[in-house]
Amino acid sequence: MRLGEILLESGIITDRQLEYALEYSHTKLIPLGQVVKLLKLANPEDLNYCTRTYRLILHGMPAPLAMLVLIEARSGNGAFDQVLVDKLSGPDGVDDELRDALLQQDRDKDSHDVLWLESPSHELLSKGDRFFEEEKFDLAEQCYESLLHRMEANEGEWSDALSPVLRRLANLAMVSERTEQAEELYARILEIKTTVYGRQHIDVASAYEDLADLYYAQKDFQRAENLFLLASSVHEDYLPSSLADFVSCLKKLLSCSKELEQTREHKKIGTLLTEAGLLTEEQLLRALRIGKQENLPLGAVLRQENLIDEQALQSFLEVQALIAEGILSGEAAARAYKGSVLAGIPLKKLLQDAGLLDRPQSGDKNLRLALINALDDLIAIESKLGPQHPDVAVKAYAVGALHEVQGNLLDAENFYRRTLNICNLDKKNDSALCASASHKLGLILLESNRPLQAEPLLMEALDLLQASAKAESLEGLEILQKLALLHHDQQNYAMCWNLFTSSLALAAKLNAVDRINLQFLEAFNHCATEIQREADAETIYIQTIRAMRKAVRCDDEVVARFNSKLGDFYRDLGKRSKARAQYEIALKLLWRTTNPDQDVLKALEIKMIEMR
Numbered sequence: 001m002r003l004g005e006i007l008l009e010s011g012i013i014t015d016r017q018l019e020y021a022l023e024y025s026h027t028k029l030i031p032l033g034q035v036v037k038l039l040k041l042a043n044p045e046d047l048n049y050c051t052r053t054y055r056l057i058l059h060g061m062p063a064p065l066a067m068l069v070l071i072e073a074r075s076g077n078g079a080f081d082q083v084l085v086d087k088l089s090g091p092d093g094v095d096d097e098l099r100d101a102l103l104q105q106d107r108d109k110d111s112h113d114v115l116w117l118e119s120p121s122h123e124l125l126s127k128g129d130r131f132f133e134e135e136k137f138d139l140a141e142q143c144y145e146s147l148l149h150r151m152e153a154n155e156g157e158w159s160d161a162l163s164p165v166l167r168r169l170a171n172l173a174m175v176s177e178r179t180e181q182a183e184e185l186y187a188r189i190l191e192i193k194t195t196v197y198g199r200q201h202i203d204v205a206s207a208y209e210d211l212a213d214l215y216y217a218q219k220d221f222q223r224a225e226n227l228f229l230l231a232s233s234v235h236e237d238y239l240p241s242s243l244a245d246f247v248s249c250l251k252k253l254l255s256c257s258k259e260l261e262q263t264r265e266h267k268k269i270g271t272l273l274t275e276a277g278l279l280t281e282e283q284l285l286r287a288l289r290i291g292k293q294e295n296l297p298l299g300a301v302l303r304q305e306n307l308i309d310e311q312a313l314q315s316f317l318e319v320q321a322l323i324a325e326g327i328l329s330g331e332a333a334a335r336a337y338k339g340s341v342l343a344g345i346p347l348k349k350l351l352q353d354a355g356l357l358d359r360p361q362s363g364d365k366n367l368r369l370a371l372i373n374a375l376d377d378l379i380a381i382e383s384k385l386g387p388q389h390p391d392v393a394v395k396a397y398a399v400g401a402l403h404e405v406q407g408n409l410l411d412a413e414n415f416y417r418r419t420l421n422i423c424n425l426d427k428k429n430d431s432a433l434c435a436s437a438s439h440k441l442g443l444i445l446l447e448s449n450r451p452l453q454a455e456p457l458l459m460e461a462l463d464l465l466q467a468s469a470k471a472e473s474l475e476g477l478e479i480l481q482k483l484a485l486l487h488h489d490q491q492n493y494a495m496c497w498n499l500f501t502s503s504l505a506l507a508a509k510l511n512a513v514d515r516i517n518l519q520f521l522e523a524f525n526h527c528a529t530e531i532q533r534e535a536d537a538e539t540i541y542i543q544t545i546r547a548m549r550k551a552v553r554c555d556d557e558v559v560a561r562f563n564s565k566l567g568d569f570y571r572d573l574g575k576r577s578k579a580r581a582q583y584e585i586a587l588k589l590l591w592r593t594t595n596p597d598q599d600v601l602k603a604l605e606i607k608m609i610e611m612r
Helices: 003-009 015-028 032-038 044-058 063-074 080-089 096-107 114-118 121-133 137-155 160-175 179-197 202-217 221-236 243-260 269-275 281-294 298-304 310-324 330-343 347-353 365-385 390-405 409-425 431-447 451-467 474-489 493-509 518-530 534-550 556-572 576-591 598-610
Strands: none
Touching: 003 015, 003 032, 003 044, 003 063, 015 032, 032 044, 032 121, 032 160, 044 063, 044 080, 044 096, 063 080, 080 096, 121 137, 121 160, 137 160, 160 179, 160 202, 179 202, 202 221, 202 243, 221 243, 221 330, 243 330, 281 298, 330 347, 365 390, 390 409, 390 431, 409 431, 431 451, 431 474, 451 474, 474 493, 474 518, 493 518, 493 534, 518 534, 518 556, 534 556, 556 576, 556 598, 576 598
16 A cells, blocks of 8 residues: 555545645655645644554555554544554454564664665665655665765766756755755756757756746746746747647746736737747838838738738737736747647647636636727727728727637627628728638638538638738648538538648648648548549658658657558558558657657557558
């Protein structure tokens, strides 16, 4: 019976607290008992009773009897020592030899084996961990320091092999409230890792976070935030495989922002884009000049010049409200947005998955405030310029986007239609805005199961983008994909084949193949089979995979997705050896990633077995 089970069964901690404590223990390499103490999940007396119960069970005391001692001692039926003697000597107790051994062990719980000084290195480490678990901190520290001296003599002072021991010493210093010593040790780990790997290695991100966690515990939130930002910048280089670690960093950045009470400055879209590294200062200045010359808002210019896609603009409508409310600092918001682009997922979903945003509710305070402000702007401009002015269309679109974020699809639909009505009055109006409104309205109609109404709007959006030479954009790619899937669902295979091939060609050209999902590929396979274009489909797969290998943003996980689906394609054609080869390639690629999806790995392994 383990310590966590004892804490849980005795009612001292809950399932959720145990789950969190175990995760913290595994991450920080701190024994569970010390984690419970650090997080104040149990009072010192209860924790002492539980650790004593754990030791007694380890030394042979029946678990039910030991738990009975714990329960009665906690309920006030006597001191732990006396209850232990009574239960061991009672009718349900143990034989005299075991009783004496258990009582001696409990009395001598601070005794230790001094022979560890002569132990081999691997035993020295495990003994140190055992002493740490038993709260014999002086002995644990002697083990770790002795091992560290040996390793420094054998490996040198700058070997990364020292890091696990240094980290244990730092954690021990934290538990012992020697924060200055812990800071020196964490800083040494960071220095070693940056010297060995450089500043952008994934192991360096962990070292940044360890030191940042210490500063956070010391309430030095500014230094903690700076280090969390450095860690998140490293995780960005490994997205999407490092998404879980990136999200964890964002959570910590949020905590720092709240503690620092960041100024609630309303940052402009251009500032956020440059801070995220997604727009250069030159591009921003040029866009601002065009906006001033043509009397267009910045968002419309960015769309017109194909500097940013519609999803990005909508994301910034959300993030501006969060900054205005002080929920996120500008730095954290910029980092979050860049991470969402590199991971290939919407910013809203990233923040929701990180727990930084509640799932959108119609009454959400932050979005409600942004919506009220946008409506005020719309009313003011409409009163000043008239209901048909192009600027009214821009504001109506912004209001529709905010309604969509909150899940108010009917209201969003109405404002997008209003935008289109104004745009259609004068063909000189912003074609990029018209295309985006048609696009967003088409997506809402698809979501509300009105595909026949959605199709002409998506086609219109595509035509408008082509007219303005903006069809070869991320927005154009999304429209092509939606139309391809729509025609596939309608069993219009000749049309959807053209749309599928156009989508894949454009994705490769834009270096955006990571935006092609599994649903798209499954439908592509089915369409090729239906119209007997298997040879063409095979060629397209091979060309796309080759293009991805040359791309900058596509990582092993994305390439593996295509190899896996090409394997399915071969399997359905009865080409078992070719299918197996593709599955094997996909497996090798996934094994090279940082955190491969175990379910995906298992499914691929099963497919390989089936192809034997």
